[in-house]
Amino acid sequence: MTRAQRSLTLWLAVALILVAFPIAAPILPLQSTVAIDIPGRFDGPSAEHWLGQDELGRDVLSRIIWGARASLIVAFGSAFFAAVIGTILGLVGGYFRGLAEILAVRSTEIIICLPPLLLALLVITILGAGIDTLIMALTILFVPKYTRVVYAATLQTGALDFVTAQESMGTHPMRILARTVLPNIFPPLLVQFSLTVASGILLESGLSFLGLGVVPPAPSWGLMIRAARAALDVQPLLLLWPSLALAGTVLLLNVICDRLQEVITPRTAERGGAAWLRRQLGLTKPEPVADDTPLLAIRDLSVAVSTERGTIGLTDTVGFTLKPGETMALVGESGSGKTLTGLATTGLLPNALKITNGSALFRDCSGTVLDLAKLTEDQFRPLRGNDISMVFQDASASLNPVHRIGDQLAEVIAEHRKLPRAEIDTLVVDLLRRVGIPDPEQRRRAYPFELSGGQRQRAMIAMAIANSPRLLIADEPTTALDPTIQAQILRLLDGLKDENRDMGMIFVTHNLAVVKEIADTVSVMYAGEVVEQGSVAEIFERPRHPYTAALLASVPESESTRLESIPGTVPRAGEMPEGCRFAPRCKHAADICASVDGLQTLADGRRTACIRWETVT
């Protein structure tokens, strides 16, 4: 039993015990609810009357318990009738669609168009007050809610394969509905039922409070509160008891409903909010590191995800260096850890992911070397968008849909440079022109959805280069685009490198064809590790790792005569093989492969993780 299930059982048990009292009311040794005792009116709690006596000297405790009966009869009664009617309407509408849908579902939605209490009052005007009317009025109110829920759930289950299979076997629709669809829509129905009961109790007490619900002298919580209101100055306790009973019951029902939802759709554990949202205490200035790296040196960088079962390593001892003006391609299949490495370098890892080891040394524009792996969010902020910027894969999701392109671009400038608004506007237009957006004076007023995919990525790039960064990390910037647009964006990035010759670029991609066009060096990643490094020319000419060779052979544009695919899949995080991680998929694998791992530097300065590179490449 999960925690949510235990919690639900506990609360249900509490509810059952409480419900037992009003159900057993006729056999409990309770005092009469109507016996009037004028001398004892407004008396407080006593041995004889545990909760005191009301304005006519009647026993409050027995009126509370008997009042619960009225509430429960109305609430459960209307919830039940509405559930039956609503379920039938929803099933019919959702299963048969067409005219049945209009008649059964859409027509009930008119009821939702009216405020609920108002509708109840309209029914009461026509039929007069009383418990029967209450049940009827609330049933009418609740039917559309059930219809909606059941209708939506039926649509979902109706589309499932096993229902389609039964249909094709010629099973009678009624049989399918009763046997297959109904059990599947039971959970949302149960949630709706507990919500309706709570809402029914509230409405019943509200209407009784107005004197339009339960008719006196029958006891009801709403009526008791109504009477207590007239005697507030004499005996405030008379207000307390029915209010407690009412609010407590509704709260209990709401808690049960919440737990029920948790059991049905388990939520992922929340972690106390995103870490970057919390202000850090302590050092405001990052500690400089004594190192002579010209731009970026990633050493032994490992990223891990923390789960309920402990931490699982995602990338392991990744390392590479980048010189100013150099472009390095970070290549690998999806899930190889290339994007994670890029995000780790900018401190933008998702919440559950942490850098567990290693360093990322970076020389900023003032010449100070910092370890990016150790910076806090507040220390990182002045660097981001200024010294280091990032271009993301999906520009349409990465741009804020409700702000104009020009404003989003102006934001990154204004954040790092104190300039007057007019000057920023000129810069914005300039930047948009530089990245090739036509008519920048007008287009800067456009919203992201008004731009084409290629233009959105251009705008994204404009934001990244707005403050002439020293390091640009482009995370699959062309993957979501058409091939012709891809080529344009690559040309744009190439042109930007010419304009800013000191800018180093990490180009993350799984597409080897674009690597040749843009990169100087390549780091190939596999299963969270770097398996080979070298210059573009060398890697394409003579790969020194079977994985690189296989990647090259799987690219249509490569010179290989036959297109090959790599058998098998990337091993899952936490289930990495010993030694060489590629060995299980490698056609050259030998026994020795299981015992070694780590990069070795070859005589020509290249690096490979393959122990058998001399024989196999």
Place this chain on the structure above:
Amino acid sequence: MLRYIAFRVLIALVLVWLVSTLVFLVLHLVPGDPAELLLASGNTAPDPEAVAALREQMGLNRPIYEQYLTFLWDLLHLDFGTSLRDGASIGPELALRLPRTLELIVAASIIAALIGVPLGTLAAMRAGGIADKITSASASLALSTPVFVVGTAAILVFAQWLGWVSAGGYVPFAEDPVRHIKLLLMPACTIALGLSAVLMRMTRASVLEVLERDYVRTARAKGVSRRRIIWRHVVRTALVPVVTILGLEMGTLIGSTVLIEYVFNWPGISGYLVRAVEARDYPEVVGIVLIISFIFVFLNLLVDITYALLDPRVKLAK
């Protein structure tokens, strides 16, 4: 934008017509004769002559299409007929009471938004933390306590024990502005309590969702300050669904003010409705139900337009 608004207004007008027709049909198609029901008291059968006279007075003897057209024609002129009880014209009474109810709802909504949105944002930013647990538990409690209990308890504490305000009532703003606002505050805050809980939950869910979006990561990648990310990128976008909920809730509130106006003796439209229902005064009930439904439709129209202002993508969709 103008075309979008024109389209929404057109839809709203059609809805108003549909609601009016529905109310007309409900009244004329339910079993039982309104005139008879009105005159019946307890189990004694009403005097047939009196019923006939009343039917004549209510125009129930004419063909139904003629009644329907007269009904629409009168509505078009904002003529809601006369009360059966005292023969007074209903229109002016509505015009007098409606602004008071609206004032109450608007004040409650403003208070609720001022409490619910910041608290919801805070809860989302500290999801799972202590602040989140406290606000979420308070919201559950606020949602479980009916308004009339809160209102009555507020009277007990603030009026009876502390003596800060009087137990209820109404003074026109022009007569005594300070007293007017003092009297407005307690009922408005009572409504706002439950409403702010709804808004808080909605804001929390919405902010949590937006925090996961890619463009928030982009804003961080740009080095935008934390406060600016929260307000400009997260809350601004997260508010779009919250505004929708607020609009819908305000519609529902017009119904719930029935209880609040009763508790605080606020002479709005709902108190009028309760009296009309008690007396089974059909023309009055119809007039009030119609006017509230019209406001409901109008509120939805406002929500749609605000939605378009908040999210530029909406205009394109229509």
